[in-house]
Amino acid sequence: MQRLRSRRYWLGAGVAAVAVLAFACSRTSATPGDLVGADAASKVYVAPGSKDELYAFMSGGFSGQVSVYGLPSGRLLKVIPVFSQNPENGWGYTEESKPMLQTTFGFIPWDDTHHTELSQTDGVPDGKWLFINGNNTPRIARIDLTRFETEEIIQIPNAAGGHAAPFTTPDGRYVVSATRFSVPVPNTDVPIADYKAKYRGTLSFITADKPGKMDIAFQILMPGYNYDLGHAGKGPSDGWFFFTSYNSEQATTKLETNASQNDKDFIAAVDYRRAEACVVEGKFKTAPAEYMHNYMDDRSHAATSETKRSVKMLDPRDCAGVVYFLPTPKSPHGVDVDPSGEYIVAGGKLATVIPVHSFTKLKQAIADKAFEKDIDGIPVLKYGSVMVGEVQKPGLGPLHTEFDGKGYAYTSMFISSEVVKWKLGTWEVVDRVPTYYSIGHLMIPGGDSKKPYGKYLVAMNKITKDRYLPTGPELFQSAQLYDISGDKMKLLLDFPTIGEPHYAQAIPAELIKEKQVKYYKLSEGTHPDMIKSESEGSIVRKGKRVDVKMVAIRSHFAPDNIEGITMGDTVYFHITNIEQDWDILHGFAVMGATNSELILSPGETKTMKWVPTRVGVYPFYCTDFCSALHQEMSGYLRVSAPGSNVALTANVSPKAKAQLSAVKSGGGGTR
Amino acid sequence: MTHLSVRSRVLVAISALLLLALFVVPLWRIQLHAPQYPEGLGMLIRVNTITGIKPPDLNNINGLNHYIGMKAIEPEAIPVLDIMPWVVGGLVLAALLVAASGLRVLLTGWLASFAVVGAAGLVEFYLWSYDYGHNLAADAIIKVPGMSYQPPLIGSKQLLNFTAESWPATGSWLALAAFLLGVVALLPAARRSRVIATETVAHVGTDHHLDPIARLTTHVARTPLDGRPDALGSARGA
Numbered sequence: 028m029q030r031l032r033s034r035r036y037w038l039g040a041g042v043a044a045v046a047v048l049a050f051a052c053s054r055t056s057a058t059p060g061d062l063v064g065a066d067a068a069s070k071v072y073v074a075p076g077s078k079d080e081l082y083a084f085m086s087g088g089f090s091g092q093v094s095v096y097g098l099p100s101g102r103l104l105k106v107i108p109v110f111s112q113n114p115e116n117g118w119g120y121t122e123e124s125k126p127m128l129q130t131t132f133g134f135i136p137w138d139d140t141h142h143t144e145l146s147q148t149d150g151v152p153d154g155k156w157l158f159i160n161g162n163n164t165p166r167i168a169r170i171d172l173t174r175f176e177t178e179e180i181i182q183i184p185n186a187a188g189g190h191a192a193p194f195t196t197p198d199g200r201y202v203v204s205a206t207r208f209s210v211p212v213p214n215t216d217v218p219i220a221d222y223k224a225k226y227r228g229t230l231s232f233i234t235a236d237k238p239g240k241m242d243i244a245f246q247i248l249m250p251g252y253n254y255d256l257g258h259a260g261k262g263p264s265d266g267w268f269f270f271t272s273y274n275s276e277q278a279t280t281k282l283e284t285n286a287s288q289n290d291k292d293f294i295a296a297v298d299y300r301r302a303e304a305c306v307v308e309g310k311f312k313t314a315p316a317e318y319m320h321n322y323m324d325d326r327s328h329a330a331t332s333e334t335k336r337s338v339k340m341l342d343p344r345d346c347a348g349v350v351y352f353l354p355t356p357k358s359p360h361g362v363d364v365d366p367s368g369e370y371i372v373a374g375g376k377l378a379t380v381i382p383v384h385s386f387t388k389l390k391q392a393i394a395d396k397a398f399e400k401d402i403d404g405i406p407v408l409k410y411g412s413v414m415v416g417e418v419q420k421p422g423l424g425p426l427h428t429e430f431d432g433k434g435y436a437y438t439s440m441f442i443s444s445e446v447v448k449w450k451l452g453t454w455e456v457v458d459r460v461p462t463y464y465s466i467g468h469l470m471i472p473g474g475d476s477k478k479p480y481g482k483y484l485v486a487m488n489k490i491t492k493d494r495y496l497p498t499g500p501e502l503f504q505s506a507q508l509y510d511i512s513g514d515k516m517k518l519l520l521d522f523p524t525i526g527e528p529h530y531a532q533a534i535p536a537e538l539i540k541e542k543q544v545k546y547y548k549l550s551e552g553t554h555p556d557m558i559k560s561e562s563e564g565s566i567v568r569k570g571k572r573v574d575v576k577m578v579a580i581r582s583h584f585a586p587d588n589i590e591g592i593t594m595g596d597t598v599y600f601h602i603t604n605i606e607q608d609w610d611i612l613h614g615f616a617v618m619g620a621t622n623s624e625l626i627l628s629p630g631e632t633k634t635m636k637w638v639p640t641r642v643g644v645y646p647f648y649c650t651d652f653c654s655a656l657h658q659e660m661s662g663y664l665r666v667s668a669p670g671s672n673v674a675l676t677a678n679v680s681p682k683a684k685a686q687l688s689a690v691k692s693g694g695g696g697t698r
Numbered sequence: 699m700t701h702l703s704v705r706s707r708v709l710v711a712i713s714a715l716l717l718l719a720l721f722v723v724p725l726w727r728i729q730l731h732a733p734q735y736p737e738g739l740g741m742l743i744r745v746n747t748i749t750g751i752k753p754p755d756l757n758n759i760n761g762l763n764h765y766i767g768m769k770a771i772e773p774e775a776i777p778v779l780d781i782m783p784w785v786v787g788g789l790v791l792a793a794l795l796v797a798a799s800g801l802r803v804l805l806t807g808w809l810a811s812f813a814v815v816g817a818a819g820l821v822e823f824y825l826w827s828y829d830y831g832h833n834l835a836a837d838a839i840i841k842v843p844g845m846s847y848q849p850p851l852i853g854s855k856q857l858l859n860f861t862a863e864s865w866p867a868t869g870s871w872l873a874l875a876a877f878l879l880g881v882v883a884l885l886p887a888a889r890r891s892r893v894i895a896t897e898t899v900a901h902v903g904t905d906h907h908l909d910p911i912a913r914l915t916t917h918v919a920r921t922p923l924d925g926r927p928d929a930l931g932s933a934r935g936a
Contacts, residue, residue, distance in 0.1 A: 546754075581761055606758075606761070607753075607754030607757060607758065608754065608758045608761070609737060655765070655840075656765070656839060
């Protein structure tokens with residue numbers, strides 16, 4: 028039986044390969060313009076001064092950041108620094124933001140971001156926060172969508188390759204992270220040859236509904252496979268989470284071949300309410316695990332790090348019914364749940380069909396105990412008892428599926444480089460469009476939620492080649508926007524994207540734009556080194572440490588002449604932008620600084636650590652063109668030889684003098 | 699001594715209440731428009747202070763004004779803003795006194811002082827804005843020969859990249875309403891004395907020259923006497 032089925036796959040693959048050739052031929056005969064409707068331009072044109080319909084949050088891939096695009100225009104609105112240092116504004120260089128990038132491996136200036144996930148309420152994106160995972164050193168970040176700033180980062184212990192993350196539960200209580208690379212748990216010196224016996228996977232459930240309180244609620248110990256992607260159930264399947272896995276062969280070398288031998292790997296179906304119950308009943312082990320939790324306070328704009336030292340580890344052997352395995356062809360990648368919550372669609376990336384499981388059948392199979400076998404306390408259900416349909420001949424390399432809320436599913440086909448539209452229930456393919464080239468994820472706004480917004484589909488591609496003016500060997504990535512409002516998908520737009528935007532999510536602009544912070548109120552600032560007027564400017568020496576408190580306001584720094592610094596000192600510049608005016612930013616750069624500049628939002632304080640490397644005079648200046656007299660916004664810092672008797676001084680501006688005299692005379696201002 | 703009618707005294711009391719609102723609502727609004735400020739920028743002149751239309755606006759206006767060498771607008775340093783609350787408070791109390799006493803001569807006095815206060819306020823506002831607009835720092839960053847930056851008393855004016863618009867705000871309209879109520883409170887008394895004089899005329903059937911207010915007053919005055927709703931018509935027909 029096993030052999031027969033395997034032969035059928037090979038047959039299927041052969042047919043698909045021929046089909047790919049056929050597509051390739053038809054594609055070369057078409058000029059690029061042919062595929063675009065005549066009305067495409069009007070559908071993506073957002074007139075000057077007008078706003079886009081949707082925000083699209085795209086993972087920055089190996090840039091480590093998140094990029095924000097407007098749809099349907101494809102205009103880049105912002106790059107939000109998350110896991111990578113960003114000298115452009117000082118993220119990861121300032122004293123305030125350095126703790127955000129701390130891990131138990133030390134300070135890490137980079138990561139590989141994969142999946143953006145909007146927070147949800149009742150299974151629908153609510154526009155509060157955006158989550159993004161770091162794949163390399165497993166972490167999850169939370170970005171506040173009133174400020175578009177990273178506010179919280181939590182490290183995931185007992186894991187390597189935080190790929191199946193940070194997918195949310197419909198109630199927003201948890202985001203999850205599953206390990207892509209199984210490792211010894213705890214991670215110690217274990218021979219690679221002992222992989223099968225001693226390496227484990229973990230599925231982490233992280234509480235995510237309270238700002239500043241992200242924490243690992245529990246981890247589930249799994250067989251040593253590669254856990255790839257996940258999605259929560261909803262509606263009838265609410266309370267369940269589905270994770271794909273590959274490498275059930277448990278290979279450690281040449282995985283491309285050795286992890287591609289089994290006809291089927293598994294989707295792990297996790298009853299996380301059952302897991303919660305087991306935790307309450309004390310059926311977990313407290314496992315040692317060092318991980319960091321970093322949080323940026325929204326009043327001081329300064330981050331703190333805390334190290335946590337244990338997690339609650341659940342072993343399915345001690346908590347029966349917490350996990351079931353659903354056999355799924357073949358090395359499945361994406362696992363996506365349709366808006367009704369009934370269908371669980373797998374992207375078996377080497378499979379020649381798109382298999383769909385039914386939640387109703389899953390429940391029945393569990394009730395009937397239709398088990399094939401048991402792996403480490405996890406019952407394996409029979410494929411036929413859970414599978415409800417297979418989309419035949421969809422193309423090659425199915426990866427990810429999203430939904431339009433009108434009964435159709437759209438699956439990305441990496442190898443045949445296309446999007447395939449098919450009907451839920453009949454499993455018939457109704458349309459297909461090419462992508463340029465080799466699509467990974469696709470995204471429909473709200474397409475993984477209970478209520479897809481529909482209308483558009485964005486293809487995120489791995490290969491760009493000839494789509495834009497060439498820029499040497501290294502190219503931007505490429506995305507395509509399609510109109511999916513009609514029966515047939517229509518290509519509207521190509522637009523380049525930064526890093527490799529594995530996944531993206533989009534949300535109607537109304538849910539976000541009205542609550543944007545325009546500036547930070549000085550009156551609410553709590554940064555310990557913040558000053559709120561020029562008269563508070565100061566310079567203080569404590570041994571070899573010199574702290575300078577300085578304001579930036581159009582068009583000067585105060586103080587702006589500093590003397591008495593000697594070689595061997597470490598200077599901390601605490602700069603506060605005391606503007607309270609929308610979009611009036613100031614920058615701060617010092618010659619010879621070995622870190623980065625600062626960019627300061629109105630009402631924000633940032634600190635630059637600066638160590639002089641030679642005697643001399645160092646100009647500093649504003650780097651963000653703030654006003655007509657921006658070029659004049661500069662100052663001097665004098666560094667003297669060790670032991671010189673230059674007095675430590677910072678000058679007082681006329682305005683500060685006036686303020687000081689007013690304070691002395693007991694008045695509230697200049698009279 | 700002539701006394702005011704109950705209606706007039708109520709009107710004066712309402713005037714007092716309207717004036718009381720001046721402690722809450724602004725008197726004058728100066729708005730500044732520039733390409734860089736699509737969201738607008740402006741200040742509100744109140745009886746005792748000056749505030750931004752949006753909380754940080756005043757500071758931002760001062761920040762911008764320092765380029766042209768204008769003094770910072772600091773409400774606590776403007777003496778008239780210390781006096782104005784007392785003056786308005788005085789007008790309120792005086793109005794209440796008028797209402798309580800019902801003395802017509804007091805109402806006349808109150809209206810006269812109100813008119814003087816209003817005129818003086820406008821003059822003071824003009825002089826204040828003249829001083830700020832013309833008395834610029836010698837070391838101003840931006841100096842445009844012949845240019846001064848006094849905002850208009852009422853209306854719109856281009857000041858470099860800003861269009862300044864200056865208009866009375868709710869408080870001024872309420873003050874005007876309070877003043878007019880005072881005038882109305884004075885009027886019926888005046889008319890009534892005329893009506894008494896003209897009633898004899900009416901009796902001889904020659905009331906055609908009466909102006910509409912007088913006719914109406916006649917109507918009101920006579921209705922209780924003959925109990926006929928069309929008293930005016932019958933008077934005309936008499």
